Amino acid sequence: MNWEPWTGCYKISDGCSNCYFYGPNAKRYGQNTIQKTDKFDWPIRKKANGEYNIKGNKILPTCFATDFFLPEADEWRKEAWAMIKERKDIDFLILTKRIDRFLVSLPDDWGEGYENINIGCTVENQELADYRLPLFLSYPIKRRFIACAPLLEGIDLTPYLHGVDHVTVGGETGREARECDYGWVLDIREQCIEANVTFWFKNTGSLFKRDGVVNKINPFKQTSMAKELGIDILDGKRFF
Ligand code: SF4
Incomplete structure (x- = not known):
């Protein structure tokens, strides 16, 4: 299971040339329209019994159908950071081709970094x-x-x-x-x-x-x- 708080993306570098967003699946995935998904708050959503929908102690690939650091997601990302901070029992795995937007995308309390995020620079x-x-x-x-x-x-x-x-x-x-x-x-x-x-x-x-x-x-x-x-x-x- 992945967490896709938003979807859509657009090309930024050579590795994007044949991204599956621009192939036969383009229509299905919304291509370059960046929009929130109905799973936006998935990591903190709870069941009727008060337990989280997503159990802890797992790796959660995050934003694999988009890029976490897209400028179009700047407002939403603040909430995403808060959810990541709340779920310290989950390892959020984030891959990005936009690492140069990292510093402008950080929450105020980032400090030396959250422990439960593993960031992959592509x-x-x-x-x-x-x-x-x-x-x-x-x-x-x-x-x-x-x-x-x-x-x-x-x-x-x-x-x-x-x-x-x-x-x-x-x-x-x-x-x-x-x-x-x-x-x-x-x-x-x-x-x-x-x-x-x-x-x-x-x-x-x-x-x-x-x-x-x-x-x-x-x-x-x-x-x-x-x-x-x-x-x-x-x-x-x-x-x-
Ligand atoms: S950054 Fe990733 S998701 Fe976005 S177009 Fe490039 S390869 Fe596709």
Whole structure:
């Protein structure tokens, strides 16, 4: 289960080119109309017996059908922070391509950061890694990771790994997907080993290049194939 307090998004960088919001599902997901959902207050909604609808002690992927830091959501985000603060028993997992809006989006009581938020900064190529990651590392965040997804080229993350707990890597999915080269994935994995940072190869993407051969991978097999390669170093960590 995810928490989608609002929906809709629009492209901000190269990794967005084939975002599923702009594919066949565009109509269904509302594309670039940013609007609150009927699940806006889901984490604090209670049942008749007074218990929360969502049980505690879980990871809750948040804003995976939008971006938490969209400027259009500035007003709503204040309430979202308050809900996150109330549910200290839930780990909110937030991925963003708009980390440069982090400081202007914070609640007054943020301090050094809330404990129950794990923020993932998405970087899909070297240029964006070199722009977003120094900002990401400079912000007060207690738990942070890097998501190279969709991975569009080899990336040198070594200057940035000292400040993160984890790296997730994934290929691009969809009919127009660009290639994901296994060599790039293995190279990032080596960087993680050197830096003592955990690593998860989440999915191969639709066009997976391995040993010089590009294969088309069925969307339903992209995650299991990545897992079967057996290169994850998770050290007991869970991300989804
Ligand atoms: S930021 Fe994410 S959700 Fe928004 S358009 Fe880009 S890939 Fe899609």
